[in-house]
Amino acid sequence: VQLVESGGGLVQPGGSLRLSCAASGFAFSIYPMNWYRQAPGKGREWVAAITSAGGTTHYADAVKGRFTISRDNAKNTVYLQMSSLKPEDTAVYYCNVYFSSLNYWGQGTQVTVSS
Numbered sequence: 001v002q003l004v005e006s007g008g009g010l011v012q013p014g015g016s017l018r019l020s021c022a023a024s025g026f027a028f029s030i031y032p033m034n035w036y037r038q039a040p041g042k043g044r045e046w047v048a049a050i051t052s053a054g055g056t057t058h059y060a061d062a063v064k065g066r067f068t069i070s071r072d073n074a075k076n077t078v079y080l081q082m083s084s085l086k087p088e089d090t091a092v093y094y095c096n097v098y099f100s101s102l103n104y105w106g107q108g109t110q111v112t113v114s115s
Contacts, residue, residue: 001025001104003095008109011085015113019080021095021106029053029073031099035080037091038108044094048080063089085113 007019019035030052038044048069049058057069068081078095092108 001097003097003104003106005093005095005106005109008093008111010112010114012115013086013113015085016081016083017085017111019082019093019095019109019111021078021080023076023078023095023097026097026099026104028076031097033069033071033078034096034098035069035078036094036096036105037089037111038094039088039091042091047093050078082111085111087113089113 002024004022005019007017009017011017032049032051034049035047036044037047047060047063048067050069050071054071059067066082066084071078090111090113092110094108095106097104
């Protein structure tokens with residue numbers, strides 16, 4: 001199983017970024033996918049989830065209305081579109097899949113929101 005995040009960077013408050021997570025080594029299209037984040041000095045927190053076919057999404061209250069999770073099963077990729085970014089969104093963002101009683105994580109991509 002391999003999950004490779006990309007798309008992070010430095011953005012000003014109010015700006016936007018789109019994160020991508022390319023998946024391989026498992027049957028991507030049949031599993032729900034998640035995004036998590038970990039801010040400096042804090043624990044990892046769940047951000048968003050999407051069902052296998054992409055028909056249902058869920059969001060943490062802190063990002064609801066600003067972030068959008070989506071997926072392209074033909075490309076084995078899950079996305080996180082982030083808008084109206086705030087300094088408190090600064091974190092390392094990870095994609096995640098859970099199957100066979102195990103959690104799998106990518107290496108993460110850094111998002112820094114600062115003026």
